[in-house]
Amino acid sequence: MMDINDLYVRMLLGVLAMLAAVVVGLAYKGIDRKIAAHMQSRIGPPLRQPFRDISKLMQKETITPDGAVDWIFHGMPVIGLVAALLLVLYIPWGPLSPPLKAHGDLILVLYLLIIPSLAMALGGFSSGSPVAAIGAQREMVMMMSYEFPLAIVILSLAWFYTRVLPGSAPFAFTTMEAAPIWGLVGPIGFIGAVLLLLSLVVVTPSELSKIPFDAPEAETELGGGLMAEYSGRDLAMFYIADAVKGLVMAAIIVGLFFPHPLSPIVEKYYALPLIMDQPVVAWIIDGLFFLFKVFLVLFATVTTVRVAFPRLKIDKISYIYLVPVSLMALAGTLLLYLDTLGGV
Amino acid sequence: MKLNKNFDRALWAFHVNTGSCNGCDIEIVAALTPRYDVERFGIKLVGSPRHADVLIMAGPVTRAMAPRIKRIYNQTPDPKVVLVVGNCGNTTGVYYESYNILGPIDHFLKQIDPDVKIVHIPGCPPRPEAIIEGAAKAWLVLEELRGEA
Numbered sequence: 340m341m342d343i344n345d346l347y348v349r350m351l352l353g354v355l356a357m358l359a360a361v362v363v364g365l366a367y368k369g370i371d372r373k374i375a376a377h378m379q380s381r382i383g384p385p386l387r388q389p390f391r392d393i394s395k396l397m398q399k400e401t402i403t404p405d406g407a408v409d410w411i412f413h414g415m416p417v418i419g420l421v422a423a424l425l426l427v428l429y430i431p432w433g434p435l436s437p438p439l440k441a442h443g444d445l446i447l448v449l450y451l452l453i454i455p456s457l458a459m460a461l462g463g464f465s466s467g468s469p470v471a472a473i474g475a476q477r478e479m480v481m482m483m484s485y486e487f488p489l490a491i492v493i494l495s496l497a498w499f500y501t502r503v504l505p506g507s508a509p510f511a512f513t514t515m516e517a518a519p520i521w522g523l524v525g526p527i528g529f530i531g532a533v534l535l536l537l538s539l540v541v542v543t544p545s546e547l548s549k550i551p552f553d554a555p556e557a558e559t560e561l562g563g564g565l566m567a568e569y570s571g572r573d574l575a576m577f578y579i580a581d582a583v584k585g586l587v588m589a590a591i592i593v594g595l596f597f598p599h600p601l602s603p604i605v606e607k608y609y610a611l612p613l614i615m616d617q618p619v620v621a622w623i624i625d626g627l628f629f630l631f632k633v634f635l636v637l638f639a640t641v642t643t644v645r646v647a648f649p650r651l652k653i654d655k656i657s658y659i660y661l662v663p664v665s666l667m668a669l670a671g672t673l674l675l676y677l678d679t680l681g682g683v
Numbered sequence: 684m685k686l687n688k689n690f691d692r693a694l695w696a697f698h699v700n701t702g703s704c705n706g707c708d709i710e711i712v713a714a715l716t717p718r719y720d721v722e723r724f725g726i727k728l729v730g731s732p733r734h735a736d737v738l739i740m741a742g743p744v745t746r747a748m749a750p751r752i753k754r755i756y757n758q759t760p761d762p763k764v765v766l767v768v769g770n771c772g773n774t775t776g777v778y779y780e781s782y783n784i785l786g787p788i789d790h791f792l793k794q795i796d797p798d799v800k801i802v803h804i805p806g807c808p809p810r811p812e813a814i815i816e817g818a819a820k821a822w823l824v825l826e827e828l829r830g831e832a
């Protein structure tokens with residue numbers, strides 16, 4: 340049985356982690372908008388714009404449209420937000436190990452990742468608007484397409500770890516943290532790991548419904564798609580869930596492929612043993628480095644892609660995930676397999 | 684209703700053509716281009732009236748559009764401001780006394796909601812600068828709302 344004090348500490352940590360994730364997620368959204376604006380040679384909104392948006396949406400009237408199923412319509416934003424916040428508890432945040440790491444692993448994270456999208460789709464269906472229903476159908480199609488390569492990536496990574504490090508927990512982030520994949524592979528496996536990383540990078544924007552994979556929301560053709568009927572507080576909840584999910588997706592990529600801390604390097608090359616004796620200093624350095632890595636991942640997978648590409652049709656999106664990206668992930672798996680053969 | 688300061692720095696706009704000649708609409712779109720970049724004031728064009736705080740309306744109220752305008756106005760969550768762009772929307776302009784026109788937008792909206800908040804932007808068509816200034820006036824109207832408490 341769990342120690343009661345331990346339980347309280349975990350609860351406190353969990354709540355703090357959730358609050359921090361909301362703030363940091365919204366901040367990254369602001370950075371993303373600012374950088375995108377600069378790429379289009381605009382000035383762009385101030386960094387705190389997402390916070391203003393949330394604050395404004397909270398003051399707006401929350402409408403229930405005629406023909407909507409009331410409890411599903413208002414319940415789904417809550418479920419989406421809760422699922423996105425639950426994800427925060429299972430993912431390593433740089434030097435911070437996840438508050439509930441002993442109780443869930445990558446498989447749970449995979450399932451939890453589905454819930455916000457599913458909640459959005461159900462909310463769209465329940466709103467009684469044809470536009471939202473089309474958006475919800477597109478969201479379902481898109482989920483069916485990108486879940487496949489996503490599952491391949493995570494399963495083949497776990498499989499690789501069982502081959503190379505037998506006895507380790509293959510679905511735990513701690514395994515990857517203890518031995519990042521780049522140190523375990525040979526040249527063939529390196530290419531395989533890069534292919535898996537690329538597949539995950541392509542999955543990220545659609546997991547977050549960002550251009551070019553934003554067909555379910557498609558402002559210009561569907562008027563907001565599955566969000567079309569949401570207003571006020573409900574919209575704000577989806578907005579926050581989206582921000583948190585962006586942070587979580589980037590943290591998953593960092594946790595799976597780049598869990599390296601910075602403090603050992605600083606300690607080694609700058610010879611600062613006196614300062615580095617304090618764990619707090621190492622903790623701060625690693626935390627900032629983690630935030631920087633997350634920023635790089637979001638910049639590469641969301642901001643640049645969103646500025647550079649136009650929106651794709653839903654059948655194109657489906658094709659991209661089911662054929663090229665899945666093949667790429669499978670090729671990565673194959674290369675990792677060949678690598679384990681050579682290594683033995 | 685009490686509004687805080689964040690409200691007027693995060694206005695989301697929905698564009699309604701109530702029967703304009705498309706001249707005003709092009710100027711509205713021009714105001715959203717990178718050259719004028721209204722996103723730096725937090726103004727954003729949204730695709731659904733449910734997300735909107737500002738309804739940008741252009742053109743006189745034609746008979747065909749009247750039920751739709753009413754519906755869109757009612758679909759927009761409170762508090763909201765209507766930005767009437769162009770002479771036609773304000774006075775019916777060149778379509779004055781035309782057989783298929785119900786009148787200027789403010790007259791029409793006052794029948795639906797007597798407390799409607801309207802900002803007038805005259806011009807045929809007004810320049811994008813004038814439209815952005817109108818959005819700034821929308822902040823003033825919202826500030827009035829804040830004063831009412």
Ligand code: SF4
Pocket residue numbers: 702703704705706707708741742768769770771772776777806807808
């Ligand atoms: S004000 Fe002028 S430009 Fe605008 S809708 Fe009327 S006629 Fe067209």
